[in-house]
Amino acid sequence: MKKVFGGLMLAGLLITGCSAQEDTKNNKASESSETIKIQEQEKEVKASSTELTPPEGLKLKADTEGIVPIAIEIPALNISTEIEKVGRLENGQMGVPKGMDTVGWFSDGAKPGSPGNAVMAGHVDSKSGPAVFYKLEELKNGDEVIVKDQDGKALTFEVTGKEKYNRETAPVEKIFDYAYGSKLNLITCTGTFNVEEGTHEERLVVYTELKADE
Amino acid sequence: MKMKKALLAVPLSVSLLIPTFTVANAHGHENHSKGPMSAEVSNPAIDLRASLDTLLSEHAFLAVVAMQKGIDGKEDFEAAAGQLNQNTEALSKAVGSVYGEEAGAQFKEIWSSHIGYFVDYVTATAENNEEGRKQALAELDKYRTTQADFLDKATEGRLKAADLEEGLKVHIDQLIWAFESYRTGEYDKAYDNISEAMHHMFMTGKGLSWAITDQFPDKFENKSVDTPAADLRADLNSVFSAHAALAALTMQKGIDGAKDFEAAAAELNENTDDITAAVESVYGAEGAAQFKEIWSSHIGYFVDYVTATAEKNEDGKKQAIAELDEYRMEQAKFLDTATEGRLKAADLEEGLKVHIDQLLAAFNSYTGKDYPAAYKNISEAYAHMFGVGQSLSGAIVDQFPDKFAGQKPSDMPKTGMGGMSQSTNDAILWSLFGLILASATTAMILRKKATNNS
Numbered sequence: 001m002k003k004v005f006g007g008l009m010l011a012g013l014l015i016t017g018c019s020a021q022e023d024t025k026n027n028k029a030s031e032s033s034e035t036i037k038i039q040e041q042e043k044e045v046k047a048s049s050t051e052l053t054p055p056e057g058l059k060l061k062a063d064t065e066g067i068v069p070i071a072i073e074i075p076a077l078n079i080s081t082e083i084e085k086v087g088r089l090e091n092g093q094m095g096v097p098k099g100m101d102t103v104g105w106f107s108d109g110a111k112p113g114s115p116g117n118a119v120m121a122g123h124v125d126s127k128s129g130p131a132v133f134y135k136l137e138e139l140k141n142g143d144e145v146i147v148k149d150q151d152g153k154a155l156t157f158e159v160t161g162k163e164k165y166n167r168e169t170a171p172v173e174k175i176f177d178y179a180y181g182s183k184l185n186l187i188t189c190t191g192t193f194n195v196e197e198g199t200h201e202e203r204l205v206v207y208t209e210l211k212a213d214e
Numbered sequence: 215m216k217m218k219k220a221l222l223a224v225p226l227s228v229s230l231l232i233p234t235f236t237v238a239n240a241h242g243h244e245n246h247s248k249g250p251m252s253a254e255v256s257n258p259a260i261d262l263r264a265s266l267d268t269l270l271s272e273h274a275f276l277a278v279v280a281m282q283k284g285i286d287g288k289e290d291f292e293a294a295a296g297q298l299n300q301n302t303e304a305l306s307k308a309v310g311s312v313y314g315e316e317a318g319a320q321f322k323e324i325w326s327s328h329i330g331y332f333v334d335y336v337t338a339t340a341e342n343n344e345e346g347r348k349q350a351l352a353e354l355d356k357y358r359t360t361q362a363d364f365l366d367k368a369t370e371g372r373l374k375a376a377d378l379e380e381g382l383k384v385h386i387d388q389l390i391w392a393f394e395s396y397r398t399g400e401y402d403k404a405y406d407n408i409s410e411a412m413h414h415m416f417m418t419g420k421g422l423s424w425a426i427t428d429q430f431p432d433k434f435e436n437k438s439v440d441t442p443a444a445d446l447r448a449d450l451n452s453v454f455s456a457h458a459a460l461a462a463l464t465m466q467k468g469i470d471g472a473k474d475f476e477a478a479a480a481e482l483n484e485n486t487d488d489i490t491a492a493v494e495s496v497y498g499a500e501g502a503a504q505f506k507e508i509w510s511s512h513i514g515y516f517v518d519y520v521t522a523t524a525e526k527n528e529d530g531k532k533q534a535i536a537e538l539d540e541y542r543m544e545q546a547k548f549l550d551t552a553t554e555g556r557l558k559a560a561d562l563e564e565g566l567k568v569h570i571d572q573l574l575a576a577f578n579s580y581t582g583k584d585y586p587a588a589y590k591n592i593s594e595a596y597a598h599m600f601g602v603g604q605s606l607s608g609a610i611v612d613q614f615p616d617k618f619a620g621q622k623p624s625d626m627p628k629t630g631m632g633g634m635s636q637s638t639n640d641a642i643l644w645s646l647f648g649l650i651l652a653s654a655t656t657a658m659i660l661r662k663k664a665t666n667n668s
Binding site: 104126187 | 339342344347351372373374376377378380381383384387388390391394398407410414417420421424425428438439440620621622623624625626627628629630631632633634635636637
């Protein structure tokens with residue numbers, strides 16, 4: 001059985017396509033002579049292939065990896081803070097950050113910079129005072145939101161709109177949906193605080209999109 | 215664009231236009247969790263995604279092959295280009311089934327144009343015509359805008375022209391670079407780019423299928439293309455289809471004694487590593503090592519077959535086929551055991567036989583100079599792998615449902631505690647305050663009255 005050597009034999013076939021006779025002992029030696037032959041061939045090809053200039057500025061990979069964000073800055077609101085990962089609570093709600101001054105990123109969803117809607121939430125207030133997204137509503141179209149990963153790679157998003165929704169009828173599916181472009185949606189509470197339910201009656205969503213290459 | 219009316223043409227027919235792929239199936243096994251949250255690998259939305267992935271990634275593969283064959287002036291160029299056109303035909307039909315015939319025709323015209331510009335580029339290169347090459351690139355730039363505009367309008371802005379132009383640029387640049395690397399003898403780069411170019415199209419397929427299902431949710435049972443299970447299916451589709459594509463091409467290069475044979479074979483081995491990594495993520499390192507050994511063996515037997523063909527050694531060919539038969543059993547047994555019987559060995563053997571026969575047929579047609587048959591076989595071998603991806607992902611998701619449960623929130627977060635907000639309590643307070651004020655006033659008036667009266 002030569003199962004194990006399948007890959008090696010493949011290499012052996014190279015030059016003529018019909019000389020895969022070497023046993024594995026000779027393989028290393030033959031590989032290096034093959035390498036030399038290949039280099040010769042390459043020189044040959046290059047020499048024969050005219051002076052055509054290869055096109056420049058080719059983009060060979062889409063920048064769609066996205067980043068794992070650890071920090072967020074919103075210059076217009078003087079916000080610069082850390083990001084916590086949050087998930088989905090038992091009751092189906094998006095989780096919230098533990099801190100009043102930090103922002104929670106829904107890490108089971110899209111990464112900022114990858115296709116889809118990345119979602120972050122921050123508190124509007126604590127029991128006694130304002131919290132990180134207290135002034136989120138003041139953001140205007142064109143304002144920038146910058147997120148960074150632990151290597152300092154930064155992505156800049158631009159506000160494209162904002163919307164208030166009743167907490168029970170907000171289009172949750174849309175807010176967390178896939179998208180071809182890269183979006184980042186910021187959520188906080190707004191409206192009257194319903195003491196009985198322990199939550200605000202409305203949610204504010206600020207929509208942003210990744211800015212084209214800076 | 216008269217898309218609105220035409221869409222009643224039922225987007226569902228997309229799945230009818232594209233052959234459904236059946237290999238071994240995870241069926242016969244109860245689907246435990248039903249409902250919108252169930253981790254399913256197949257529903258109308260996810261199937262649409264897979265169908266578009268098939269056509270789009272095959273386009274990238276055939277385009278690269280046609281460009282190689284074109285610059286080399288190979289006899290099979292016409293057949294490769296012909297298969298590429300059939301792919302365009304199928305893609306346009308799919309678009310037509312969603313957006314209407316007229317839109318389908320319009321799509322076909324635009325899409326075909328970019329293939330034409332690639333041909334122009336290759337021709338200009340062959341003629342050592344720098345101007346012609348520049349001209350072709352300029353045309354491709356213009357094409358990007360036209361194509362992006364078409365899709366933006368068709369999807370009613372779900373796919374934004376700017377994003378599309380970016381994605382199309384990557385597609386075009388990958389093909390140009392794969393070609394440039396090939397013609398200048400940098401074969402490793404050329405083959406890296408082929409894989410990348412095929413893989414890129416899976417993102418396009420996800421985007422387009424997402425837009426379509428978002429646009430016509432009721433035609434797709436309101437299902438989403440964006441689930442962990444759907445992503446697994448797409449990932450497996452991607453690595454398995456690349457295997458078939460690279461295997462077919464490597465066998466051609468082998469029998470031709472082509473200079474890029476080793477690079478093609480190396481890329482095929484890298485693909486084996488990718489598949490192995492996928493297996494490892496599910497079944498662990500030990501299982502993956504075992505898988506890799508078995509999987510690599512069948513590539514080795516294909517090589518034996520090519521070698522025997524080159525040597526006109528009929529016995530050698532028979533021997534290779536016998537080895538491949540043995541491989542089928544072993545591979546089937548492995549997958550049956552790994553999936554705990556969700557994939558049945560008998561079905562798997564059948565599916566693997568199809569795969570092996572398709573690749574052998576593609577190769578034999580090629581050596582027999584029946585090129586149209588060769589490329590038809592390759593296309594079938596390619597599509598077949600999407601059935602493999604579906605079956606295996608179905609079994610895995612059924613076996614490890616927790617890994618693919620990944621749910622999105624159904625409710626908004628509770629991002630406030632009310633300290634700075636007007637609350638329902640405040641409202642009560644205010645009304646109380648009003649009452650107090652009112653009573654105070656009354657009291658004052660009463661008091662005044664009393665004073666006056668005194």
